[in-house]
Amino acid sequence: MSKDKKDYSKYFDFSDAKILSEDENGKRIRIRGREINILSEPNHRQEKQRGKQDVQVLYDTALPEEFKTIGLGKFYLVYTFGCQMNEHDSETIKGMLEQMGYKATEDRMEADIILLNTCAIRENAEDKVFGELGHLKHLKTEKPDMLLGVCGCMSQEEGVVKRILSKHGFVDLVFGTHNIHRLPHLIQEALFSKEMVVEVWSKEGDIVENLPKKREGLRGWVNIMYGCDKFCTYCIVPFTRGKERSRRPEDVIAEVRELARQGFKEITLLGQNVNAYGKDFTDITYSFANLMDDIHKIDIPRVRFTTSHPRDFDDHLIEVLAKGGNLVEHIHLPVQSGSSQVLKKMSRKYSRETYLELSRKIKQAIPDVVLTTDFIVGFPGETDEQFEETLSLVREVGYDFAYTYIYSPREGTPAAVMEDNVPMEVKSERLQRLNAAINEHSRKSNDRLLGATVEVLVEGVSKNNDSMLSGRTRSNKLVHFEGSADLIGSFVHVRITDPMTWYIKGDMITEPFAATDAV
Template identity: 65%
Template sequence: MNEQQRKEQNILQSDDEAKNLKRIQELSSDDLISHYFQTTYEPTAPSLKEAKKRGKSETEVHYDFTIPEDIQGIGARKKFQIRTYGCQMNEHDTEVMAGILTEMGYESTTDQHEADIILLNTCAIRENAENKVFGELGHLKSLKRENPGLLLGVCGCMSQEEAVVNRIKQKHPFVDLVFGTHNIHRLPQLVKEALFSKEMVLEVWSKEGDIIENLPRVRKGKIKGWVNIMYGCDKFCTYCIVPYTRGKERSRVPHDIIQEVRAMAAEGYKEITLLGQNVNAYGKDLDYEYSLGDLMDELRKIDIPRIRFTTSHPRDFDERLIEVLSKGGNMLDHIHLPVQSGSTEVLKRMSRKYTRERYLDLVQQIREAMPNATLTTDIIVGFPNETEEQFEETMTLVEEVGFEAAYTFIYSKREGTPAANMEDNVPMDVKKARLKRLNELVNRQSKEAMAKYEGEVVDVLVEGVSKNNDEVLAGYTARNKVVNFKGPKTAIGQIVQVKIQESKTWSLNGEMVETIEVK
């Protein structure tokens, strides 16, 4: 047996992986490395059929997350980049992945040419989001060719779709790693496997995972932060893929959320946003009676200036939540309340489980408790077989409620959802024309709402300098209005008072009130 063979035999027989990783660099045998790391790896691909099943087993909570010793230093002198698409939940997941990679020794970089790992954290809500990701994979192919050692991964909601993963396997075989939304805590093990494997490492759980606490995070700044309070959704709207990609509703224990918010308050955060796919369904899966309103009532007592939540469902917006929000303080009266359509018939086909009338009743309840509440919404135009009359019902509802902003979209067909099998007789040019009319209405209402701020003094949480002018600061009011103004850089991260001098459709311009001390 020669010296090289003795080295290989020692590697295969040793149980000490920490020593193995150091010794691997001395080996020249790629086959050995591939064999060693694939012996414990079993690839799992997503299954839409399995994802549609809802198990009865209780969700377990784990507090013992650690990064194995042999993996902690694997990223030393290496860098990572995570590109995030989609909602705030994806942004939050990116913070967790960045925290994990940092504890493994990696450093973040904004330069793709410096990166040793690039992860695409994807969104599956609309077809356009998917197209962006696949387009990005096309661009990264040449980068991978220039740097064969680059580890390229795809994660997030797209990874939970069976058709998407099959497409990646067939058309983008240069991707090294694919994992889903339920197993982010497995990132250290998956990265190690991908680094030393000759084949694509694939691990996507079609069944929901447990709740993993104590995950490391790298948040962006110390001004605003997200706090995830629950995972998944049980609503099964006919157009939505989220219940299949994010799984059933699982609520975090109240104590863990409260402790996290207290810690952020101690660190100086001025605003937090509570996150959930269906955030006001929080607590319904717990084995005791506890709701989002109860949680908000406890968070109301914590010394943090602003608390928001998103995204809510009208069906779960109850009187207890309205009661707590009406107490004011750090409970803000800006409410994002997706309606999707103003037509009861369309809402029924969407399986939203409320009517136009019920939605308007809810708005009235909110207005009675909070007369100055700002309402924003989401609206889908051109749902299969939407008639002109049904679209007009949406237009009249927008006017009646007086939304000050809306995220508006043409319906996007998602494979695997019930709506994807619905016959649609509405031409695309009609859908585009309707979207244009809706946006004109929303823009007009936003402009009228903004004009009312002229001459007023508002509290602004300053986030930084304007994207268009380094001499101008930018921030948000409690009602989520963008304000641009001139002021000292020391105001960044603080809540200051600004007198509004000019209003635009989507933003306000003003001047910082010099006599008011920075809060």
């Protein structure tokens, strides 16, 4: 076992656990005086076995009347860790809680239920959650009737759930990513039984439509599919999110039309691999490119999507995106490494050369496109020469932004048993060099905007200056400019006066103009 690989066995000990009852509906156990009702729990072996069962699409999801009063006079607080998918899951969780009568609060002392919607993509994300649980333990002691729950991707990991059962017995509720729609039933069970309730499905979840959502802000997240079938060797997501399941196109399009009717200015289509959308359909031939082409015709100003896998990014999609209109000129295209050898060890299923060819095609079809990406440095066995290939890829493609990470082993993935033989000081040095190369291009890209006039969707007041507003261009560049708060939620035009590395500054203009840049 490498020094960076977490050994979960030190966190739990079930020697004092006693099984109270067990049947086909689950089991009840007692650990350290706390009774736990385990309806189902995660199992990585089951998660690795892609089931052949048909994925059902469920539409009749109305909340039973008896659940609508459970939260009356009570307050909820949801903490979200991780990606946009988690953010969107939290919107659904909040929507269900409000259907049950709960009201939102930002004061944890006022909250009657606190849920941590978690991320498992990297080890430090888990550390943050367990650190937060440590803080909440004191609150739970003061307010024993408060419900405390852990959900999301971490809950789909065997070791995490065992650690919660053994070391965090004050938690009342644990549920996974596939059974969020079961939340009202699980809350009822936890309240009435006074036991910890655990329900995590290792089998693939069905597609559940018509769940309530509490959306906030200017942008709307729209799930178009769930899960991932790529099984990159470093990634836990295929286990925590399950196999790829696409929503029916008519359901996606109806949701986008409704968001347009409600006045949303921007939507982001979500999936672990949006480019694989529709490949699981057996009754129709309908791809992500087809979906984007149909959404292109809907009267909503901006449409984004995340995240893309280069393997499934085809010529038809490029052709559709080149139509512009509400399809913005920003594509997030994770590459992870610039070395074909490392990409093969990662099981990314493309090479450096095919990625470069894809980026060339995209730039040729969409001249104003801005590309952003993800990188992992210090993957097991990565040599200095292979890292230099990553730096040269950055220079050749020219990214405006990148999420960069030091490799972090995840329990249950193939990479976790590889020899992690790149010293931490080498990983850190490589990360600094990579960030410097990306920052250099980002600054050059922003410098080219000096004097250009850009369209900005105003998102809010600057955190550091009440007289400054901030918003984003079509290509997702952050812009700061002076203006009044009544402009929030509207589109304005800004002439760029001061480009920086991470953002650009400018002056709002009101006179008629001809746009000088598509960003």
